[in-house]
Amino acid sequence: MRGGKGGGLLVAGTTSDAGKSVVTAGICRWLVRKGLKVAPFKGQNMSLNSFVTREGAEIGRAQAMQAQAARVEPTALMNPVLLKPGGDRSSQVVLMGRPVGELSARGYHGGRQKELFEPVMACLEELRSTYDAVICEGAGSPAEINLRRTDIVNMGVARAAKLPVVVVGDIDRGGVFAQFFGTTALLSPEDQSLVAGYLVNKFRGDVSLLEPGLDMLYGLTGRRTFGVLPYAHGLGIDEEDGMGVPPGRAKSRPWGRVSLRGTVRESVVAPPVGADVLRVAVCAVPLMSNFTDVDALAAEPGVVVRFVDRPEELVDADLVVVPGTRGTVKALAWLRERGLADALARRAAEGRPVLGICGGFQALGERIEDEVESKAGVVDGLGLLPVRVRFGVEKTLARPVGEALGERVEGYEIHHGVADVRGGTPFLDGCRVGSVWGTHWHGSLESDGFRRAFLREVAAAAGRRFVPAPDTSFGALREEQLDRLGDLIEEHADTDALLRLIEEGAPTGLPFVPPGAP
16 A cells, blocks of 8 residues: 555546445445455535434444445544535534534635645545545535535545545436546646546446447546446435435425335335235425435335325325424424325324424424524424424434334434423333324334334234234345445456555556646
8 A cells, every 4th residue: 555554546426426425335345345444435425314423423324334335333534524404505514523513605615615624634544544445435526616626525635645536427317428528628637647537337238339438438538447337226325315306396305215215126026924015105304314214114025115295195104204304494384385284183183103203203293492403483393292392502413222112222313402202102212192103313213123013003003914024134135235336346347457546546647638627
């Protein structure tokens, strides 16, 4: 390795959602299977899907997933800056796992981001002094020329740490050759000297038909393509938010994808154990956070999970989940505007199951006092649970362990709201009234025994002859997926060349592709 430091690589992308997160995870799993000690790193992440490390630090879930791929414990060093959008063009800035304030995009890129460069690089250097290799993930595109001056996640990191860069492009979207060429050509000569080549993602068909284009790309840029990864269904595990929208939906709010849902449905075709399926509707609230909570439900054979935004879509649901959100008061207003609040009240009155998680739990309560997140003051909740919530300046970040329904439960907490539970049956840190449940604990449904017990309760209340599978292990499914990612890299990328990059850096003499940065 170079200079006594661990090797490294920056995985950049031609666009957001090109596959950087899963490629980074795949490289981490491939390397650890080779016997190397490897860590993931992302200097700055923007996501509402976050995780709490064992030391109580909040980081992006993608980096936690990549750490699992590397078979190491996630730490704040792996994601020193996390931005959590809160609407109104502002984000909460989380530094080394702790919130340090709210900033507008202009305020962040106007100066604060440059201040964060030194701690970001210190984290990377600490990881490189400890691990054989650090695989860094970029953000968006490295060719965002309007942001290059303050960049702390793409070429700014690569230049400072002298990391080779591989650019990932999603060929399924079309235009990948133009994306590769244009990304390279918009970088300065100094930045271009670190771009070693490309990695094609999500290819369908005969690779031999693609090869002439790869040869022409090499002729244009002097850079090779290190692999063509085939399209593989259901590999979106714990990525960032996926801020797209499904066809026909309004583009007024983020729409989350269920990461493991597609995986389980497409790779493990398992019929229901009982006579019925169980239908789960997830309210797609604004600023939805940690929608990965429902992945474990989708992993169960016979459980069908869908995101909804209309009251009629709750009618045939056996369980409705009100998920976490970065804007509880905004989510409450949205539920009322869409008619979903009335539909939830009807369900509760009829004894039909509803589960609120974190912000969703807060929304189900009687009253919210918020001078921190929305600064809306006192707002009435939906009144389905005897809970009053007061938002505090300090954020709760914890990894609780407890028991519910006779089963051990592990979870994690990320919230400003402090719940005053005034009745009902205790349920984790929240409560239950009839068939309405509420808790601040994210990730609780990943505890297999508890999930099965909970689904049995839901099925009984819904009158469904649904039986949870006795052997579904969410942890085992996650490991299978991470191994699939490692297999994709090992089988479809030039791993010898990638290892040389990681150990030796970018090759010398890479040609300049005009025009360069403006």
